[in-house]
Amino acid sequence: MAEFRFVEHLPDLIEPVEYPNDPKGRMVKMRLRADDQSVEILGDAARATNLESLLEEMEVEVIERMLCG
Amino acid sequence: MSLPSGDQSTALAAPPSSITRIDLKTTHPRRHRALTGAEPAPVLETLAILLELGVWVEVSTPLIPGVNTAGGELEKIAKALAGLQVDIPWHLVRFVPEHRMSGLSPTAPETLRRAIQIGRDAGLRFIYTERLLDEAGRQTLCPHCRSPLVERRLYGLVEDRTRNGQCPNCGASLPCVWR
Numbered sequence: 001m002a003e004f005r006f007v008e009h010l011p012d013l014i015e016p017v018e019y020p021n022d023p024k025g026r027m028v029k030m031r032l033r034a035d036d037q038s039v040e041i042l043g044d045a046a047r048a049t050n051l052e053s054l055l056e057e058m059e060v061e062v063i064e065r066m067l068c069g
Numbered sequence: 070m071s072l073p074s075g076d077q078s079t080a081l082a083a084p085p086s087s088i089t090r091i092d093l094k095t096t097h098p099r100r101h102r103a104l105t106g107a108e109p110a111p112v113l114e115t116l117a118i119l120l121e122l123g124v125w126v127e128v129s130t131p132l133i134p135g136v137n138t139a140g141g142e143l144e145k146i147a148k149a150l151a152g153l154q155v156d157i158p159w160h161l162v163r164f165v166p167e168h169r170m171s172g173l174s175p176t177a178p179e180t181l182r183r184a185i186q187i188g189r190d191a192g193l194r195f196i197y198t199e200r201l202l203d204e205a206g207r208q209t210l211c212p213h214c215r216s217p218l219v220e221r222r223l224y225g226l227v228e229d230r231t232r233n234g235q236c237p238n239c240g241a242s243l244p245c246v247w248r
Contacts, residue, residue, distance in 0.1 A: 019175070019178050020179075023177060025174055047166055049167070
C-alpha cells in the first residue's frame with residue numbers, strides 16, 4: 001500500500017478553461033517523467049480517488065497530495 | 070457585551086483572533102444539519118458575535134450542485150451575509166465530488182458566475198472565486214472605483230497596491246486587517 005504524504009503545492013495539469021468540457025469531473029491527466037533511477041508521475045483529477053486508485057494499481061511507493069485544491 | 074450563556078464560548082475565543090473564516094453551506098436547517106450535523110442559525114449567530122467583537126470575518130460557501138445552487142438558496146446566503154455586513158468577503162468555492170458526495174458533479178463555471186452576480190445583487194462588496202474563473206476571481210477590487218488593489222496567484226500574493234489601507238487611485242478606505 002502506498003504511503004500518503006501531504007504537500008503544500010503540486011502543479012496543475014487541468015486548467016479552469018477545461019472544466020466546461022468535463023461537467024461530470026471524470027477527466028484524469030497524467031504526466032510521466034523517467035530517469036535511470038525512477039519514474040515520476042504527476043496527476044490531476046477532480047475526483048482524487050480516481051487518480052489515487054490508478055496510482056495504487058501501479059504500485060507506487062509514495063503518493064503526494066495537497067490538502068486542498 | 071451581554072450575551073446569552075450559550076454564546077459565551079465565542080466571546081471568550083474572539084479576543085485573540087484578528088481574522089476568522091467560517092463555512093456557511095446553506096441557510097436551510099435540514100440540509101445544513103445533513104451536511105454538518107448542526108443547524109445554520111448558530112453559525113449566523115457566531116458570525117454576528119464575531120463581527121460585533123471586532124473580528125474580521127470571511128465566509129466560504131462551497132457551491133454543491135443540487136444542494137445549495139438552486140431554489141434561491143444562494144440568494145438567501147448572500148442576503149444573510151449582507152444583512153450582517155456588506156464588507157464580509159464571500160469566497161465561492163468549487164465543489165469537487167469526494168467521499169459521501171462522490172455521486173455529484175463538480176460545480177460548473179456558469180454556476181460560479183451566477184453566484185458572483187447574486188452576491189453583488191445582495192450588496193456584498195468583496196466576492197472571490199479562487200481558481201475557477203482565473204486570476205480575476207482572486208483580485209480585490211476597490212469597491213468605489215473598481216481599480217485592482219490586490220492581485221493574487223493561486224497560493225500567494227502577486228502585488229498589494231493599497232497604501233495604508235487606502236485605494237491609491239481614489240483614496241477610498243478599505244475595510245480589512247492591514248498588518
